[in-house]
Amino acid sequence: MKTKVHSLLICFVTILPFLELFAGPPEKTQFQWKWTNNQVLELNEYHDVFFRVGTKTVEREDKNRVVMKTKQCSQDSCLVNAWFDTYLRYGKTSGPFWKDKEFLSDFTLFRNGRYEVPNEFIMPNLRSFPSFPENAVSVSDVWKLPAEESFDFSSERIRVKVTPEYTFQGIFPWKEGNYSGNCEKISYTYPIFYTKAESERMAPNVPYKIFGFATGTVFFNATKGVPEFKEVKLSYTFIYPNGTVQEANFHIKGVYFLRNQVNAKDKESIREDILNDLIVGYTKDGLPNGLRITPAYRPGNGKPNANPNGIGEPTGTLITNQNPDLNSPSKLIPEGEDPNKIAEQLPVKVRTSEDGIVFSLDSILFDFNDSKLKPDAESAVAKIAEILKKYPDREIRVSGHTDNIGKKEYNQKLSEERAKSVLHSLVDNYKMDEKQISFRGYADDLPVAPNDTEENRHKNRRVEITLVLD
Known part of the structure; x- marks a missing residue:
């Protein structure tokens, strides 16, 4: 019996290599960018940052929003127009x-991932990550291609050439927060070394030595030809001419979103949808006698506000009494009535801007010289929050503004505090994602009207919430 088992094992050992001779070659993957004209790739990055100088340490969390638009694409490259918005908060993931x-940039992105960035642009500061070989690769294949890191100091920019070593890991799932995917995974690593030549001028606030290392992972969808997710760890040591040594560590995670560009017509359509939602929200809760605005149709079955089976066409807006104890007559707003006239009565104004859709809450929502939200303000923020939740992948910016009366320093602080009040209401009361929202106070720097009358100054005392579409 023992002899038979031994013979059987030998049989398997000798047959398996023989079978491998009939297996086909391993499947290969060709990596390249497949961008086309009029597309947008948005990257939302979150950085855990740690600095050390001597015994002093600082922890910070940064957020970068990078929007890259293709201006013109050819067979081997795309000319890209991009802007980079940076945000920060001190402490360990606490507070808004x-x-x-803000940085603007125009650069060329080649199909193999290589960047060409003109000298006048700071961003992107990590360039040509990842870059791909000309030939298709198999799982576990390794390649090296040149890349660059650009460090921008107050009086000088240092560009360091690096050579990452890439490895194709295969197809793996990734997940970050509410987002996930399953695509090709590429890992890379490289050292960083830089020493300023002795013949060059030494500036006290610019390091003459930089060294460190980086490890990164990119999930690049080879079928779509764009990245989906990345995670990078960077560690630097900067040595300054006066002997100061600074350490900096970054842990970066970023999610990419690919979509078509939003033009002016698209924005206006979105604004109209939002305005209608806002009107319905207010008329449902806020008009006297329980009145509510709902769509009205030509009679298709004898009922003025019914349209079963698609019979009839929209004719306007029907205000109906939702309270059975009241006998207020219904009122039909004629076809062609501008909903903006209805919206003029609301404490929230809605307009398009270069960035997207802006909700403007004027100063009646705060007491004079106060940043605490009044009850009407809370009601307005609640309705805006319900609308914003329909756009979970979009950034939200809250900005505070004042008129030009008073000292600049005071107005700056008041504008920031009012913006933070609205932000905290969105996050604390309506459970919106804090990482999706940022704030900034602008004092009287961005008026919407001249500060020449009390009516115009009233318009300038406001908080705005921007749903970013670009």
Whole structure:
């Protein structure tokens, strides 16, 4: 019996290699960007940041929103127009994000992932990650291609050439918060070394030595030709001419969203939908005698507000009495009535802007020189929150504004506090994602009317909530 088992094992050992001779070659994957004209790729990054200088340490969380639009694409590259919004908050993931800086950039992205960035642009500061070989690759294949990191200091920019080593890991799932996917995974690592030449001028606030390392993972959808998710760890040591040594560590996670560009007509259509939702929300809760605005149709079955089986066409807006104890007559707003005239009565105004759709809450929602929301303000924020939740992948910015009366410092603080009041209401009372929202106070820097009359100054004392579409 023992002899038979031994013979059987030998049989399997000798047959398996023989069978492998008939297996086909391993499947290969060709990586390249497949962007086309009029597309937008948005990247939302979150950075855990740690700084150390001597015994002093600082922890911070940064958020970067990167929007890249294709201006023109050819067979081998796309000319990209991009802007980079940066946000930060101090401490370990506590409190709202403060909107910090904005950067514009025009650069060329080649199909293999290589960047060409003109010298006048700071961003993107990590360039040519990842880059792909010309030939298709198999799982576990390794390649090296040049890339660059750009460090922007107050008086000088340092560009460091690096050579990442990439490995194709295969297809894996990824998940970050509410987002997930399943696509090709590429990992990479590289060291960073930089020493300024002795012949170059030394500036006290610019390091003359930089060293460190980086490890990264990119989930790149080879079928769609765009990335879906990335995670990067960066560790730097900066040595300054005066002997100061600074350490900086970044843990970065970023989710990509691909969509078509939103034009002016699209924005206006979205604004009209939002305005109708806002009107319905207010008339449901806020008009006297329980009146409510609902769609009205030409009679298709003898009932003025019914349209079974698609019979009849919309003719306007029907205000109906929702309270059976009241006998207020219904009123039909004629076809062609501008809903903006109805909206003028609301404490929230809705308009389009270069960035997207803006909800403007004027100063009647705050007491004079106060940043605490009044009851009417809470009601307005509640209705806006319900609308914003329909756009879960979009950024939301809350901005505070004042008139030009009073000292600049005071107005700056008041505008920030009012913006934070609205932000905290969205997050605390209506459970919106804090990472999706940022705030900034602008004092009297961005008036919507001249500060020459009390009526115009009233318009400038406001808080705005922007649903970012670009």
